[in-house]
Amino acid sequence: MEKWYLMTAAVLLGLTVRWTVSLNSYSGAGKPPMFGDYEAQRHWQEITFNLPIKQWYFNSSDNNLQYWGLDYPPLTAYHSFLCAYVAKFINPDWIALHTSRGYESQAHKLFMRATVLIADLLIYIPAVVLYCCCLKEISTKKKIASALCILLYPGLILIDYGHFQYNSVSLGFALWGVLGVSYDWDLLGSLAFCLAINYKQMELYHSLPFFCFLLGKCFKKGLKGKGLVLLIKLACTVVASFVLCWLPFFTEREQTLQVLRRLFPVDRGLFEDKVANIWCSFSVFLKIRDILPHHIQIMISFCFTFLSLLPACIKLTLHPSPKGFRFTLVSCALSFFLFSFQVHEKSILLVSLPVCLVLSEIPFMSTWFLLVSTFSMLPLLLKDELLMPSVVTVMAFFIACATSFSIFEKTSEEELQLKCFSTSVRKYFTCFTFLPRIIQHLFLLSVITMILLTMMTVTLDPPQKLPDLFSVLVCFVSCLHFLFFLVYFNIIIMWDSKNGRSQKKIN
């Protein structure tokens, strides 16, 4: 690649933004007794380092599960253990059992931030660069532009480097999985994706498209010949990688069950805090959480999720293609986010990752979605005192996308990938030509709403009767957006495969 230096510049720019954001405050800084996710991660280092592996997920006098008990899969625990080992080397006080609770210092912050950067640098960033280099049918300039935009995506940067989490690890593994599966390195791809699931159980949002795509590939090769071999190989890879990750917890039945109970806390309710999904937005009108019994809530959310992702998954199984796979990843993750049980506001990052992957295909809509996704986390970011870096990184991301993809010139039906859809609608309504214009106006309206809401949240005090007014409004507006995007992405998936079939007929 002749312009490797521009790619280097893009990566370095991404790194600069990441590190400068990390100089800001983190979640729960100086807020005893519970602190925040930063303390959670530190506490996990303390637990994993000082307790035997059998006690990690169990409540005990040394491990109070009420205080940030470990509730992520084993890989996260191993990662914490590794970090703790380094921490012990630098300053044992950081991870001393009991006494280190709520430990905060500049040096420790630096250490924690560095662990995030290193994990990011090892897993997520190489995957992004490789993914963009492998993109087909676009110029080198566009490849670099999409790498820059993906690396500048503010949501992930703000949560990982501001709020403090290690999403780049699980998302990075998932991205390696996408890369592998898309370029026919199926076994490596599924291995990477298993690692992702074993790092964060939320990666299950992506699991159905992976499953359907691989299954579809097997079907395509013929279930009696090569397809069966591939299927068996895949199954072995998945089982083996899971067994390897869970080995210490498979020794006793109770161990495994306890870890699973920690991973899927079904008794925690339909949703927590303010999430931009259907249930939270709907409870503005009707408090479902209080009215319906617990198991019915689970059933309802399961049914809705299942129904909303079914069509896309079936299409993908019948017509597996890398492009369809990427779009199905988006729509499935979005369905899970909108309808499933116990969703966190940060889970929107799981939708954003596949949207980043289609950035070069539908720049306008992707940019819009990524802006909304960051906006939907506004209440969280404000709580962490990250207003300034949020505004700045969002603007930087917007400028990067707008300049490198000239998104405002890409709003024709063709470039929105809605050509087939509108042609088929025009069979019934001949005057259906206003779609691009409507979408442009909607975009403008949405941007104005987001800016206004942000300014109101920051400057105005909510009325005393409704202390959460603005955060509920933010969630509600974002939820409307996400519903719109769910419809949009499903339209693309449905009409694209139809298009593929008709093309095949022509061929």
Place this chain on the structure above:
Amino acid sequence: MAALGIATGGSNWFSALALGVTLLKCLLIPTYHSTDFEVHRNWLAITHSLPISQWYYEATSEWTLDYPPFFAWFEYALSHVAKYFDQEMLNVRNLNYSSSRTLLFQRFSVIFTDALFVYAVHECCKCIDGKKAGKELTEKPKFILSVLLLWNFGLLIVDHIHFQYNGFLSGLMLLSIARFFQKRHMEGAFLFAVLLHFKHIYLYVAPAYGVYLLRSYCFTANKPDGSIRWNSFSFVRLISLGLIVFLVSALSLGPFLALNQLPQVFSRLFPFKRGLCHAYWAPNFWALYSALDKVLSVIGLELKLLDPNKIPKASMTSGLVQQFQHTVLPSVTPLATFICTLIAMLPSVFCLWFKPQGPRGFLRCLILCALSSFMFGWHVHEKAILLAVLPMSLLSVGKAVDASIFLILTTTGHYSLFPLLFTAPELPIKIVLMLLFTTYSISSLKTLFRKEKPLFTWMETFYLLGLGPLEVFCEFVFPFTSWNLKYPFIPLLLTSVYCAVGITYAWLKLYVSVLTDPPVGKTKKQ
């Protein structure tokens, strides 16, 4: 929609670059800031709360006002915005006051005044005709030049981390250079006169301005062979130039003359009580000289040629005290540095007089003046290298030779700024930003001049690559060795000596290329 599209759209790459770097500057707000932050806060307080007659006498804080009057007025103007942020920062007795609002205000004042710099870069890009190259946007000289200027690593870390106002001052200088290129000499002269009364460090490049204006503006024509035509001298032009300079100076110094305070003002502006080298040696001739002295004294001690009792203690233990005493070589006086600087500048100024080459020749002379004074000046700050680096960017997109000099000068000059940021959280920022700027500048200029001979000889490549191991040794290895306590000055000493070699080399190379360049009169058809 359309307006949004135009504002940020695909064709308007310049505004995207400028906005991008502005946002980066905003992200740098929470970084470490040096005592210069308190210096400027104190000046805000002085100018806001005291009458003019007190400005240059006030000494509650050790950071007394030591910039020319225009800068004081600038702080005065800023202070009237500052009072809406935090009234407390305008109190002279509130030493080391830095509330979060104060921080925001001061940082944003730098970011906003940088608008002038952006405008100046825009003007420079319009009038610099670099090498004609590919159609691709990223390979156009204008694009490369605006990245090199707007995203300049030195300016970013000195202004937006360390804290100073070099952005808009450099903007004034670049703007005056651009005006010369646009043949608007009076405006250029006016801007430079104003600049001088903002920050007197720009006196270093004043000879270039003076000689150029006299030779190429006051004399309106040349003989066919390029030599001077004495009868073309225009008194009107000379007098109008003189009037501009006089009026600007009168506006700036007049009030203090009326108050009979000029000697006090000048004693603040030119404090010769400080040592030859700044606390950290700027990578110039004197750094090499002092290092040689140190080596000689160590050798002398080993060979018992020197009496240990006669050696001043400070120079052996730290080597970084303000008043530096040389042990073997003769100590240097301000007068000596002044004479050295003048001698170093003379050839370039002569060249400008006898071989006038239009604004491009002026630009070369200006850079040489800046570099010469950096090399030999008294108490030079490492930041002064920006005075040469920024104008050199304009030359770099024109010719391969200049590009090569620019890259050596910039890379070593920027690396020599590293000790300014010594705190751990800023370590990744400075390394990543430096890598960003260096890889971009080297690769883009290489692409621009790919059809000509390679930009670097193997020795230059080797030297530049050596900066990597040097950084690793100074910041990652040395602090963990046992020498760290005994000889804490070694990293700084190594850095400044290593960089001094590169900067001296770039200075000499530029001099050689200027002196051996054929005069323009013979090559041009006119």
